[in-house]
Amino acid sequence: AQSVAQPEDQVNVAEGNPLTVKCTYSVSGNPYLFWYVQYPNRGLQFLLKYITGDNLVKGSYGFEAEFNKSQTSFHLKKPSALVSDSALYFCAVRDSSGYSTLTFGKGTMLLVSP
Amino acid sequence: DGGITQSPKYLFRKEGQNVTLSCEQNLNHDAMYWYRQDPGQGLRLIYYSQIVNDFQKGDIAEGYSVSREKKESFPLTVTSAQKNPTAFYLCASSMGEGPRETQYFGPGTRLLVL
Numbered sequence: 739a740q741s742v743a744q745p746e747d748q749v750n751v752a753e754g755n756p757l758t759v760k761c762t763y764s765v766s767g768n769p770y771l772f773w774y775v776q777y778p779n780r781g782l783q784f785l786l787k788y789i790t791g792d793n794l795v796k797g798s799y800g801f802e803a804e805f806n807k808s809q810t811s812f813h814l815k816k817p818s819a820l821v822s823d824s825a826l827y828f829c830a831v832r833d834s835s836g837y838s839t840l841t842f843g844k845g846t847m848l849l850v851s852p
Numbered sequence: 853d854g855g856i857t858q859s860p861k862y863l864f865r866k867e868g869q870n871v872t873l874s875c876e877q878n879l880n881h882d883a884m885y886w887y888r889q890d891p892g893q894g895l896r897l898i899y900y901s902q903i904v905n906d907f908q909k910g911d912i913a914e915g916y917s918v919s920r921e922k923k924e925s926f927p928l929t930v931t932s933a934q935k936n937p938t939a940f941y942l943c944a945s946s947m948g949e950g951p952r953e954t955q956y957f958g959p960g961t962r963l964l965v966l
Contacts (some may be wrong), residue, residue: 781957844894
């Protein structure tokens with residue numbers, strides 16, 4: 739069975755500082771990994787995904803994520819946080835075998851203070 | 853959220869009543885999905901459909917039903933058998949059902965029980 743863990747319910751960071759939202763995963767085969775963001779009472783917005791190739795993936799709004807196979811992690815990062823980045827962030831994984839559905843983590847609330 | 857519409861934004865259900873949530877997409881996507889979101893639990897898959905007139909149960913299908921008569925539409929019915937329906941319901945679609953495909957989400961419907 740596949741699974742995703744987001745170990746932090748909430749991350750607090752000051753505006754202008756770098757931010758990291760952590761994600762670890764477990765799949766039997768090779769992983770396809772996704773990050774989404776959700777603003778209050780809205781749907782999820784796709785940020786970026788890792789399929790294969792370069793371990794550093796760049797996405798929307800200045801976000802990037804680093805795939806680390808040995809640590810089974812896919813942490814979301816941004817060099818300089820904005821107050822408007824405050825939202826709920828979801829990591830999701832799917833096994834490359836194609837017979838599994840997308841599994842989401844429980845989400846991490848990011849709060850960026852002015 | 854562009855390209856996927858969900859209605860209504862808020863829906864109230866009385867005891868013993870069936871209610872239907874609408875999901876329409878104009879992205880020409882083959883695959884569509886329904887998720888349930890509860891606070892602190894992430895997203896859980898209810899049903900998904902890879903093609904018209906075909907759909908599969910997800911992790912929490914009990915008390916729900918779907919149909920896929922048109923490519924653009926994937927309505928979800930919450931039946932009276934679903935004893936705890938209060939949640940935020942999200943519809944998503946993707947070009948295909950392959951593991952590399954990105955799922956795009958609608959704005960959601962919040963279901964409340966009277």
